[in-house]
Structures are given as C-alpha cells and as structure tokens.
Amino acid sequence: MRKPKSKKSFFRKQRRLSEVEEIELLESWIGFGKPDSGSNPLSISPLPSNAPIGRIDDDSFSSYCGSTKFDQLPLSNKTKEGLNDSKYITMTEVQRASLPHALCGRDLLGAAKTGSGKTLAFIIPVLEKLYRARWGPEDGVGSIIISPTRELACQLFEVLRSVGKHHGFSAGLLIGGRKDVDTEKKRVNDLNILVCTPGRLLQHMDETPSFDCSQLQVLVLDEADRILDVGFKKAVNAIISQLPKQRQTLLFSATQTKSVQDLARLSLKDPEYLSVHEESVTATPNHLLQTAMIVTLDQKLGMLWSFIKAHLNSNILVFLSSCKQVKFVYEAFKKLRPGIPLKCLHGRMKQGKRMGIYSQICEKRSVLFSTDVASRGLDFNKAVDWVVQVDCPEDVASYIHRVGRTARYHSRGRSVIFLMPSETEMLVKLQAAKIPIQFIKANTKRLQSVSGLLASLLVKYPDMQSLAQRAFITYLRSIYLQKDKEVFDVMKLPIEEFSASLGLPMTPKVRFMNQKTKCKTVPEEAYNLLQDNDVKDTVSKASLLQDNAVKDIVSKISRENLASVNSKEEMEDSLLLMKDTPVQRGVNEDAVPSTRNLKKKLKINVHRPVGTRIVFDEEGNTLPPLAALADTKAGNGLLQLDIVKDRYEKVKEELKQQDKEDKRQLHQRLRENRTKKKLKLKRGRAEEEEDDEMGEEDNSASDREETGNRSTKTKRSKIYFDSDIDDNERKEENDKMSFGADSISLEEQEALALKLIWSN
Numbered sequence: 001m002r003k004p005k006s007k008k009s010f011f012r013k014q015r016r017l018s019e020v021e022e023i024e025l026l027e028s029w030i031g032f033g034k035p036d037s038g039s040n041p042l043s044i045s046p047l048p049s050n051a052p053i054g055r056i057d058d059d060s061f062s063s064y065c066g067s068t069k070f071d072q073l074p075l076s077n078k079t080k081e082g083l084n085d086s087k088y089i090t091m092t093e094v095q096r097a098s099l100p101h102a103l104c105g106r107d108l109l110g111a112a113k114t115g116s117g118k119t120l121a122f123i124i125p126v127l128e129k130l131y132r133a134r135w136g137p138e139d140g141v142g143s144i145i146i147s148p149t150r151e152l153a154c155q156l157f158e159v160l161r162s163v164g165k166h167h168g169f170s171a172g173l174l175i176g177g178r179k180d181v182d183t184e185k186k187r188v189n190d191l192n193i194l195v196c197t198p199g200r201l202l203q204h205m206d207e208t209p210s211f212d213c214s215q216l217q218v219l220v221l222d223e224a225d226r227i228l229d230v231g232f233k234k235a236v237n238a239i240i241s242q243l244p245k246q247r248q249t250l251l252f253s254a255t256q257t258k259s260v261q262d263l264a265r266l267s268l269k270d271p272e273y274l275s276v277h278e279e280s281v282t283a284t285p286n287h288l289l290q291t292a293m294i295v296t297l298d299q300k301l302g303m304l305w306s307f308i309k310a311h312l313n314s315n316i317l318v319f320l321s322s323c324k325q326v327k328f329v330y331e332a333f334k335k336l337r338p339g340i341p342l343k344c345l346h347g348r349m350k351q352g353k354r355m356g357i358y359s360q361i362c363e364k365r366s367v368l369f370s371t372d373v374a375s376r377g378l379d380f381n382k383a384v385d386w387v388v389q390v391d392c393p394e395d396v397a398s399y400i401h402r403v404g405r406t407a408r409y410h411s412r413g414r415s416v417i418f419l420m421p422s423e424t425e426m427l428v429k430l431q432a433a434k435i436p437i438q439f440i441k442a443n444t445k446r447l448q449s450v451s452g453l454l455a456s457l458l459v460k461y462p463d464m465q466s467l468a469q470r471a472f473i474t475y476l477r478s479i480y481l482q483k484d485k486e487v488f489d490v491m492k493l494p495i496e497e498f499s500a501s502l503g504l505p506m507t508p509k510v511r512f513m514n515q516k517t518k519c520k521t522v523p524e525e526a527y528n529l530l531q532d533n534d535v536k537d538t539v540s541k542a543s544l545l546q547d548n549a550v551k552d553i554v555s556k557i558s559r560e561n562l563a564s565v566n567s568k569e570e571m572e573d574s575l576l577l578m579k580d581t582p583v584q585r586g587v588n589e590d591a592v593p594s595t596r597n598l599k600k601k602l603k604i605n606v607h608r609p610v611g612t613r614i615v616f617d618e619e620g621n622t623l624p625p626l627a628a629l630a631d632t633k634a635g636n637g638l639l640q641l642d643i644v645k646d647r648y649e650k651v652k653e654e655l656k657q658q659d660k661e662d663k664r665q666l667h668q669r670l671r672e673n674r675t676k677k678k679l680k681l682k683r684g685r686a687e688e689e690e691d692d693e694m695g696e697e698d699n700s701a702s703d704r705e706e707t708g709n710r711s712t713k714t715k716r717s718k719i720y721f722d723s724d725i726d727d728n729e730r731k732e733e734n735d736k737m738s739f740g741a742d743s744i745s746l747e748e749q750e751a752l753a754l755k756l757i758w759s760n
C-alpha cells in the first residue's frame, strides 16, 4: 500500500542549501580546489561551480579512474577514517572500476568474480551519497541494501558498521526469523540505511503504518541476479513499486543478470555495465583449484566420509541440495565421529543458531554441511579451505557462487564436485563458462564405505530412520524439480542402491516417480549389447549405461580449451589422485573413472547385518572388520552369509510392519489434533461473543486492546517467505498444503462439521 507523501519532503526542500553553499560544503570535506600536488600524484581537479551535487565532471572522473588507493578518491574524511580503521587501503579491481561511476550518481550493474570486494563497491557510495545530501535522522530511509539471505545481510551490516562508524547515520538490519517485529516497526522509520532481506522489507512496507521510503536516494541489490530471479519476483516487484523512481540503483553480483526484462523492472537510467573480469581467462578466482570426480549416487556418502577423514585439519564447506539431507548427513556423521567438529546450516534453523554457526565456522577447523543458503556472498573470514559439492548445483551460476566461498580476496582455495555419471553434461556447461576443472580419481585404498554403519545407526536410533527417509525423498524430489533436464534426470538414478547407501532397510515409496518410466531408462537391447558376462553379473544395468554416458561427455571436452592449472604435485592428495585426468589428456577411456571399477573397489556393504555393534577408535574410525562379514572370507563364509541374509530379511520385515504402524498412529494423532484445534477455536469465538455482550461499558483503552486482539485473531496473516528456505523445501511445503497426504477427506470434514454443529 502506497502511503501519502509525508511533510518531510517539504521540510527537506526548505533545508536544502543553495548550490554555492553545497559546493562550499563539498570543498570543506573532500578537499576539492586544494589539490595536494606534493604528496598525491593524482591531483584532483576542482569541481566546476555548476556541477550538480554528488556528481563529478568528466575531467576529474578520468583522474579518479586511475586511482588505486581509497584516499585518492573524493571521499569524506569520515569514510576514509572508517576504511583506514578497517585496514582497507588499496582498492581492488572492481572497486577501482565502479567507485568513480557510483560516486557520480550513476546507476550501475557491476559484475566481478567472487571474493573480489564488491561489498565496498556499494557501501562506500551509499555512505557518500547520504553524507553529501546531509542526511539526518529526521530524513528517514535514505538507502536500502537488499540481500537474498539473512546471513549475507548480517555480513553486509557488519561491513557497513565498520566502514561507516564515524558517520552519524542510523542503520538497521531487517531480516526474517527475528521475533521483535513490533520493536522494529516502531523504529524502522528513524533508520537512514536499511540492510534487509526482501521478505522482511515487504512485511514492513505492508504492515508498518509509518514506514516511508519516498525519499530513498540509493537502492542496492547485492547478488542482484538472485534477487531478480523468479523466486523473489513477486516480493521484489511489490517493493520496487513502492520506491521513488528518482533514485540511484546499484546492482552487484559475480554472475550478473543482463536480462532486459529484469532490468526494466528496476527502471534504471542509462546504467553503466561493468564486467570487471570479462576478459579474464577464467570466471572463477585465480587462486582457486577446482576438481571434479565421478561418483555414483550410492557412493556419495562413502566418498564424503573418506574425504572428511582425509582432511581433518581443514575447514570444509559441504553443499547438499536440501535441508533434510543436510540434517541427515550431519546427524549421521556426528554419531560416527569423524574426528573433526561438524556443523550444519540450513533455512529451517532458528535464526540465533544460524548466526552462531556462521561465526563459529569463521574461527575453527570444522566441516559445515549446508544448503545453498551459504552459497552466496558469505565471506567466512576467508577461512574455508575446501568447498565440496556433494550434490550438483542447479546451474553454472550456482556453481560459481558455491566455489566462491573459498579462495577469497588473495587467499587460496580448493574445491571438488561429485558428479554422478548422469550429470556429466554439467562439465560441458562449466567449461563453456570458462571454469577450469580437473578430473580426479579417488585413491581407492583410502575409501571407506559408510552404508553399513548407517544401517546400524538407523536401527540404534529410530529417529534417524525417518531422517534418512526424508533425505531420500527430498533428494529425489529436488532432482525431479530441476529445470535443466539435460543434466538432471531422476529416472537415471539407481534408487534402490541409493536407499541402501543411506542405511535404509527398504526403499521408501516415491509417489512422483512412475515405475514404468523408470524401467525405460535402461533399454534391454542396450544392455544385451554388452558382451561381458562377468560384468553383467556384478554391475547394475543402469550404471553400465551411465558409464558410456560419462565417456561420451568426457570426449566432448577438448584439452585445448581448458585453462592451465597448477602443478599436479600440488593437487596430489592422499585421497584425491590427479594422475589420470582424462579432461587434460584428451580422451582416454581407460582413465575415465568408471562406476564399474569404483563399485568393485568401494565394496559397499549394504548387506551387513543390522544391529551389529560398531567399535570406534579415538579418532572416530571404525575398527574393521565387522565380524560377520569377516567370517565370510573364511571357510564358512557361505553359511555365515546365509544367516546374515536371513536375519536381514527378518529385520526388514519387522521394520516394515513397524513403519506401517507408526504411519497409522501418526495419521490418527494428526486427525485428533486438528479436531481439537477446531473445537478450541470454536469455543474461543463463543467466549468472545459472550464477552462482547457483557463488556459494552468497558473503557476505550480496553476496547482498543480487544479490537486489536480480535483483529489479529480473525486476520489471516500473510506469509513472508524468507529467501533462504530453499526453493525445493518451499515447493514441498506447497505440495503438502495442496495435496498433503495427511489432509482430511471430504467425509471426515463433513463429520467434523456435524460434530461442531451438534456441540453448540
């Protein structure tokens, strides 16, 4: 709802200085007209008397373009002091390129690699613009900085606080997940700079009566392409419709949008497009060493576990595709105790906890399991050594942002992505986007399988079983919902093996997957073409076909196009081997990490008897081998295996029954709860009506309170989604709302309505 224009604008006009006064003011604090030709090699030309406030003429503009240090720019002393205190002396490339334009008041689209210092490129102009306009508390909101996630908003707020600490502006952090909305509502209009997520900002625009942005001077969208993305489309359109058109707009991201439609929504005025690293050989930071491995879905967790065990002294950021997967892997690995602190971060966590995790990861060696909530903008104090992408990102932009959490500013970093054989098309896309990746193989001697351990955990901790089931379903759903069908095909996934790899005794039903189409993925003729009987016995049909797909894709990638990477020795690692890199050597089919070989070598132990005791050493290693299977190697192996299989089947059956019973009980409980809630609501309304009749003579204060309460009771509150609950989860919520398995049937609803009528 657009509010009527306040009287403030009128007073502000009255307060505005004459042009001459403005120029004098500028001169007094930025030293125009007094070039220090002695110490400063780049003397600053005086501002012409007719230059509008906040703009630099063409001559002086070009001299600023050559500046390399912040103190060579016409910045206020307060900003300069703030920069000095924060140890920002020399400008980065993106700052050098964008600051002169932004200080001229131009609209900007800035694109530069991750970790290249884009934050200061918009924080400084925000401070300067308001300073030049002599913004004060009574002027209200002068600048809005929008970030797609809460953590990033907090980080931006901290940078603003440290660089702007000598200024007198008030700034506020408006993000979801905070309960004190009412306090925020009272104070939001006194703030000059808002750092916020789209959901919370829109909530204030809609619900806070005094909220006024009509005087806005600068709008900043950090991670602009994400904010202009479909996920935020409605919220952003609603926000922009309430902002004045006369403003400066700054858009920054490592993967900038050029979509005319997107930009039209922002009504940019003759914007400058600065793509700082467009000429660069790579789209990712130069100090980042990127690798890829072919890992089948059922081997992912074993590979991740082995990776963590091989890098116990590193800070590792692990990306998974959904909150539920993060929860499961985090809980399971925590119980298996790898010997390094584990943390998790996802959109479903309480805000306080999320912030705690974020600051902890900046300090210690640890492993952080996260959804894409941590993929954009977060700096982690340059502390991340490794980025591991267990699940493939949705697109190239996502990949760039994820790996960009390491190798920030001048620091080094490494990354590895686990690609399933069916996802190798992603490599072609990454290569086309100038991302240099080396293929690596795992050192099979160091690989440890965890599926057996997980199966035991699931028996020991029943809660873990539902976590595993949900992780399984949400993963498949996330693949199913992916837009890029060239890369993501849920029908190509080895579902049974995946389920077993999570330790599940049986494969959960996946409603959205049609079994018939599933069979189509592996045509019988294609399988028969493979003559190797030995292989036929041991390897699933699906993985064989996927092997061929890998080879096809790898052959597409030409050696010449790959940018040079650091020496092999540097990358040789105890777990990751660089020796056979088919991408670099050209096509060598033998060198392609075959799922067949991996499968043999990994020996995933899905048939280990459930409930077998696991013994750990002090580092969290399991003490091998598990007795039952060790015996199979001995003479009585077959007999032992039969016993184990029998027991496994029995437990499987028991769990199946238990599962059915649990589901039945859960449904019953949900039904009861709903009935209770409805009855309670009904009773509450009846009481209120009674109170109304009795309390007609109450004083006005209590009347007001009553009206307020009632309005909150009857008002259907709007849901402001925060960005950082991942899209899949959101879709899932919607699914639940519309087709929820637990929703009551029509008959039940009718019965319930009758019950309510009779109870009156």
Ligand SMILES: Nc1ncnc2c1ncn2[C@@H]1O[C@H](COP(=O)(O)OP(=O)(O)OP(=O)(O)O)[C@@H](O)[C@H]1O
Pocket (backbone or CB within 6 Å): 087, 088, 089, 090, 091, 092, 095, 112, 113, 114, 115, 116, 117, 118, 119, 120, 253, 254, 376, 377, 378, 379, 381, 382, 404, 408, 409
């Ligand atoms: N001029 C500078 N001098 C020294 N350090 C700097 C400078 N500018 C930025 N940095 C540091 O570089 C790191 C990355 O900066 P920043 O977070 O702004 O990068 P970014 O380009 O916004 O990254 P992303 O694309 O991931 O959001 C930060 O730790 C920041 O403190």
